[in-house]
Amino acid sequence: MIIYFITSNPHKVEEVRELAADKGISIRHLHYEYPELQLDAIEEVAIASANHIRREKWAEINAPFFIEDSGLLIHALNDFPGPFSAFVFRKIGNEGILKLMAGKEGGERRATFKTVVAFCRDPDAEPSLFIGTVEGRIADRARGDGGFGFDPIFEYEGTGTTFAEMSTEEKNKVSHRSRAFTKFLNHILQHLH
């Protein structure tokens, strides 16, 4: 079975392909920059994006496809930056998040990384969602050279180690994205393969 991953990010394609290869599922990359709506939840953005692609592009793709949307939710900041994580990272970076967290201690620094996979298997149905999360806390300062985005300030639950201090392999074992991809691929394996 061939499934298309619609994204402009080849690194994400590599990550899901490694997980899929173990299960005998073939992932094909379709580079297409679809519009993303300003909505308050990552789930809502992913649903709207998948539906847009389904309506506009199904005739061209003519096969099951999925998209992925991820974000960082900081509980003390009302789940900011959430679905706007990419924009906020580009504008204020890790330094900006650390400033917003100044004076916040202990449990106030809790944060969640979340990935939503939205999968469309046919042209007439709403997308199915597969959600992966990982809990952690916002570090006191950026640490580590690995990963990307907010990884240097995200300490993985209870370890004191940031995602940027972990190897790609270590991170991929526990990350929100790999958890969402794994749920999604298991579903494919059980229901469609």
Next chain:
Amino acid sequence: MIIYFITSNPHKVEEVRELAADKGISIRHLHYEYPELQLDAIEEVAIASANHIRREKWAEINAPFFIEDSGLLIHALNDFPGPFSAFVFRKIGNEGILKLMAGKEGGERRATFKTVVAFCRDPDAEPSLFIGTVEGRIADRARGDGGFGFDPIFEYEGTGTTFAEMSTEEKNKVSHRSRAFTKFLNHILQHLH
């Protein structure tokens, strides 16, 4: 001539109606919550929104219409929060912006309020834009009870007075929104009336 203002905010309708009444232009309010895209410039968001409404709703409206989108651009933060101002205000508020600006002094605190009006006069043409801006700086702390959103931290150019410390009448004389509306209404008066 009747022109529709598509917005979910009745206060904005009042503001443009006062300006329009002086010019003999009638503004009708159409309450419709259209989707807004995640794009990097307020102008791009406004164009996309107007085009969406034009394509989806022209048959229903069947008359010239406009929308409005506004935001705060802080130069030292790479024009953050820009088109995401409403979301950022809801999540981190004025307090969050003040934290991001900690340690920034003098010219580093410069900011611009911008309004973009996107006007569609017929179903087949791209929208026309009318842009109003006002220059100022981010105050050291929130001051004043008037206005809304980021008004308490926006000091109007050279006065040391925040938009929230000015009366509605004073603010409307110089605000980004009134400047954009005035440009737009003058255009209507000269070209279409």
